[in-house]
Amino acid sequence: MVLVTKYKLSNAARNAIISFFNKHSKHSTSPLPKNIRQGKEFMNNIKSNLSYKKTKVLDLDNTxxxxxxxxxxxxxxxxxxxxxxxQNLEFEYKELYKTTEDGKKIIYKEQNNGMWWKTAQNSLxxxxxxxxxxxxxxxxxxxxxxxxxxxxxxxxxxxxxxxxxxxxxxxxxxxxxxxxxxxxxxxxxxxxxxxxxxxxxxxxxxxxxxxxxxxxxxxxxxxxxxxxxxxxxxxxxxxxxxxTYKSTNSNHPCHFCLVNRDDLANTTHSKHNLVLRNHENM
Ligand SMILES: [Zn+2]
Structure with a gap:
């Protein structure tokens, strides 16, 4: 099942692998689920055996x-x-640069080449x-x-x-x-x-x-x-x-403003009617 879920195969491909295994394995009763739907439940059970903590974060409408x-x-x-x-961990800030005609050019390759790292490190x-x-x-x-x-x-x-x-x-x-x-x-x-x-x-x-x-x-x-x-x-x-935004199929399909879906292609729609999204109306 790990093989089936690891490589992000399509459900059809997963089902094919499962049925191939079930057909050709020497087990009289297959240890694998019959299809991918049951397979997901199978993986759920494995997960619950790992040390996942379960914390209730919300009670809403009886759910x-x-x-x-x-x-x-x-x-x-x-x-x-x-x-x-x-063995390969990096802990220290390293300035990385190349010299060009315009002078020194800083290169940001890894996180520890960045200014954030330098500032954070200096605060410790x-x-x-x-x-x-x-x-x-x-x-x-x-x-x-x-x-x-x-x-x-x-x-x-x-x-x-x-x-x-x-x-x-x-x-x-x-x-x-x-x-x-x-x-x-x-x-x-x-x-x-x-x-x-x-x-x-x-x-x-x-x-x-x-x-x-x-x-x-x-x-x-x-x-x-x-x-x-x-x-x-x-x-x-x-x-x-x-x-902040749902999708192009939603009632407000633009991620900048709150234009209605019906008005999206309306070229006569005045810009004065546009309401930009902000932290309150989004
Ligand atoms: Zn817009």
Whole structure:
């Protein structure tokens, strides 16, 4: 089943693999589910055996919404345990530049070439290291629980060089955010719940804010300060989280203004009637 879900195959291809296995394996009763729908349930059960914490984040209209998540610090430790990764970690700010006719040109290749790293590093006590946490959400990777119910959130470390960071083992599935049915009346609740989820997820590193934590890296204890450096999301997903914009099929299909769908192609529509989106009306 892992093979079937890992490579993001189409449901038809998945079903074909499952039926091939069921037909040609020597098992009299197949250990695999009959099709991908049952397969998703099968993977759900595996997941529940992992140490996902289940936190209720909202009670709305007789429905309970849960955040499923791993402890952020365990995810970090899981990544740091991998020898290939531990050996290549970058902790210090490095200025990278090339000299051109116009003078010195700064190159931003890795996170630790950036000014953020320099500033963040300078704010830490001498002898401690910066651990850069990247959070990202990608619904297209969410094939085990069904896209419509939950939103996966992954984590990476900015200390890992880019070539290595994009490999499968360098990222950890941190958790799943609930997707709440939205109506005009519960928009503020949906937004608050998103922030509540992030608060729960990031809580384990809050306590390291002032004195950091020791992490085992390459058999050595290193004094680190974990900090979130980037949150990455596809634009459409970021818009879903913040409820700023739905889609081109919605009643307000433009992401700059609140033009009605019926007026979108109306060339006589006056610009004075346009209402730009802002943090209140979006
Ligand atoms: Zn517009």
């Amino acid at each position: 309970e919404y849960f955040l499923y998540h791993m402890l952020l610090i365990s995810c970090i430790e899981n990544i740091l345990k991998i020898p290939d990764i531990a 006590p001498i002898g401690s290291k910066l651990l850069s946490i990247i959070l990202y959400s990608d619904a297209t990777n969410c094939d085990t629980l069904g896209k419509s119910q939950l939103h996966p959130i992954y984590m990476l470390l900015g200390n890992i060089p880019t070539w290595q960071r994009n490999k499968q083992d360098a990222k950890q599935l941190l958790g799943y955010l609930p997707i709440i049915k939205t109506s005009t009346k519960n928009k503020p609740i949906v937004r608050q719940t998103f922030h509540r989820c992030l608060e729960v997820i990031l809580n384990p590193i809050q306590k390291f804010l002032h004195s950091g934590t020791n992490l085992l890296i390459n058999n050595k204890l290193i004094w680190t300060f974990p900090k979130v450096s980037i949150i990455i999301a596809d634009w459409s997903e970021a818009a879903t989280f913040c409820l």
